[in-house]
Amino acid sequence: xxxxxxxxxxxxxxxxxxxxxxxxxxxxxxxxxxxxxxxxxxxxxxxxxxxxxxxxxxxxxxxxxxxxxxxxxxxxxxxxxxxxxxxxxxxxxxxxxxxxxxxxxxxxxxxxxxxxxxxxxxxxxxxxxxxxxxxxxxxxxxxxxxxxxxxxxxxxxxxxxxxxxxxxxxxxxxxxxxxxxxxxxxxxxxxxxxxxxxxxxxxxxxxxxxxxxxxxxxxxxxxxxxxxxxxxxxxxxxxxxxxxxxxxxxxxxxxxxxxxxxxxxxxxxxxxxxxxxxxxxxxxxxxxxxxxxxxxxxxxxxxxxxxxxxxxxxxxxxxxxxxxxxxxxxxxxxxxxxxxxxxxxxxxxxxxxxxxxxxxxxxxxxxxxxxxxxxxxxxxxxxxxx
Ligand code: PLP
Numbered sequence: 419x420x421x422x423x424x425x426x427x428x429x430x431x432x433x434x435x436x437x438x439x440x441x442x443x444x445x446x447x448x449x450x451x452x453x454x455x456x457x458x459x460x461x462x463x464x465x466x467x468x469x470x471x472x473x474x475x476x477x478x479x480x481x482x483x484x485x486x487x488x489x490x491x492x493x494x495x496x497x498x499x500x501x502x503x504x505x506x507x508x509x510x511x512x513x514x515x516x517x518x519x520x521x522x523x524x525x526x527x528x529x530x531x532x533x534x535x536x537x538x539x540x541x542x543x544x545x546x547x548x549x550x551x552x553x554x555x556x557x558x559x560x561x562x563x564x565x566x567x568x569x570x571x572x573x574x575x576x577x578x579x580x581x582x583x584x585x586x587x588x589x590x591x592x593x594x595x596x597x598x599x600x601x602x603x604x605x606x607x608x609x610x611x612x613x614x615x616x617x618x619x620x621x622x623x624x625x626x627x628x629x630x631x632x633x634x635x636x637x638x639x640x641x642x643x644x645x646x647x648x649x650x651x652x653x654x655x656x657x658x659x660x661x662x663x664x665x666x667x668x669x670x671x672x673x674x675x676x677x678x679x680x681x682x683x684x685x686x687x688x689x690x691x692x693x694x695x696x697x698x699x700x701x702x703x704x705x706x707x708x709x710x711x712x713x714x715x716x717x718x719x720x721x722x723x724x725x726x727x728x729x730x731x732x733x734x735x736x737x738x739x740x741x742x743x744x745x746x747x748x749x750x751x752x753x754x755x756x757x758x759x760x761x762x763x764x765x766x767x768x769x770x771x772x773x774x775x776x777x778x779x780x781x782x783x784x785x786x787x788x789x790x791x792x793x794x795x796x797x798x799x800x801x802x803x804x
Contacts, residue, residue: 432767434786434795436689437708439778440769441476441785441798442732445683446665450479453647453664457484460653465489465508467642467662470776473785473800474502480665489642489660493520496531498801500524508532508640510596510660512560512568515543522551532593532638536560536569538580545587554591557584558638559629563597563621564614572625581629581636594638594657595625602645606718608675615646623655645676668775669715669722684779685728685769687786688748693759699741700750700762704770706743710777721753725770732769740770 450466457464466480469491477488477499487506490496496507497520505528509521513533521531533555535541544555559580562569570576584592599618605611622639629636641647642660644667653659666684667677686708692701706724715722727738727750741751748770751757762768772778779785780802787796 434687436687436767437704438687439782439785440685440687440732441666441787442683442685443787443789445667445681446476447479449664449667449677449681449683450482453480453659453661454483456648457659460656460659462653462656463487463658465640465642465658465660466665467491467510467660468495468499469510470662470779471665471800472498472780472802473798474499474504475787475798476665476785476800477502477504487658489662492804493517494801494803496521496524496529500527500529506530508534508558508596508660510534510598512536513540513544515540515547518544518547518555519550521555522549525551525553525555530556532556532558534558534560534596536562536580538576538583541580541583541587541590544590549589551589554587554589556593557590558593558596558640559584559625561595561597561622561625563599563618563641565599565601567598567600569597572621572628577625578628578632581632581634585634592629592634592636594636594640595622595629596638596640596660597622598660599641599643599646602643603670603674603714604717605645605674608649611645611674611676612649612651615649615651618643618646619651619653619656626655644671645674648676663775666775666779668778669726669771669773670712673715673718673722679726679734679771682771682775684775684785685732685771686725686778687730688768688770690762690764690766690768691747692764694749695759697749698751698755698757700757700759702740702748702750702768702770703746704740704748705746707745707781708778709740709743709748709770709772710774710780711743712772712774712777715773722773723751724748725772728769728771730767730769734771735768
């Protein structure tokens with residue numbers, strides 16, 4: 419994929435077709451350094467989750483100084499990052515056996531891919547299918563550490579039954595255990611977040627211990643969500659962390675005290691396309707598809723709506739928020755209902771901070787990257803779809 423010619427930073431405000439995602443490279447780098455430091459201090463490997471960024475240039479920054487492994491959530495990401503030179507990848511969504519053909523194609527070309535499962539039915543299906551890959555496929559067993567989305571309980575019989583069966587299958591090999599404490603997104607304060615982080619760690623460490631006590635190997639003990647990774651609990655017994663959204667951060671993380679608003683590295687550039695003075699809102703061309711309908715940042719503080727509004731310099735315009743979205747329309751209101759329409763003429767531009775960066779950036783084809791001290795606006799392509 420070829421990046422278009424860099425655009426002058428001064429021009430992007432006027433010339434870039436909107437909606438478009440603006441990525442602040444300095445903030446991105448600082449966020450990556452923060453997580454790298456956390457992993458270093460805790461003595462664990464950092465296997466960044468690229469489901470948020472879906473971009474090789476971002477992956478290069480997130481893996482700088484690390485062992486080079488990454489986490490992905492789609493086959494499209496596996497293939498894209500393999501083509502970009504990444505070789506060690508964990509596909510961290512329960513495997514559907516029908517997807518194995520594409521995975522085996524990459525394994526045959528030299529990729530090292532860990533797949534994930536928590537079901538004996540899946541395991542039976544994997545064992546029965548005719549494989550095109552000669553080697554054994556590495557498998558992680560997913561553990562439920564309290565999020566109740568997927569995974570087996572760490573104290574269950576099922577865990578040991580799965581572990582034994584994987585170890586017995588000649589075309590599979592048991593790599594270890596993995597969990598994701600997604601419920602940390604609902605932790606109201608640091609103490610609650612820490613409690614979930616401890617439960618997340620203890621669940622997989624215990625699961626690994628039981629597998630080893632059964633006489634089996636369990637080299638990988640993997641945890642990861644940004645809110646839990648960014649606590650300071652000791653990670654004894656854990657081998658790697660897999661956070662993802664920290665690279666960009668968002669209003670949802672800021673609301674939970676995981677970052678500040680000034681750490682958020684992505685925003686959506688939008689154009690004012692109308693004034694509806696009677697109703698008290700500006701219309702912008704960033705609607706539900708450009709911002710997503712994720713309202714997670716409103717859980718603990720209302721009036722964030724679908725995003726907070728900044729000027730083109732990235733500074734927050736206090737009190738302005740996206741109150742409603744339609745497919746291609748966003749409705750910007752003022753909390754105090756005192757919107758100064760003349761300050762935002764039709765055709766002018768704004769930047770919107772996302773509630774949940776993973777959802778917002780997913781459909782875009784590229785990032786427009788601003789770098790302090792540089793006059794150029796770079797374009798970094800990304801992948802999307804499945
Ligand atoms: N691991 C798994 C399995 C996930 O599903 C996710 C996110 O959904 C992550 C890691 C990364 O978590 P976060 O987005 O909080 O950084």
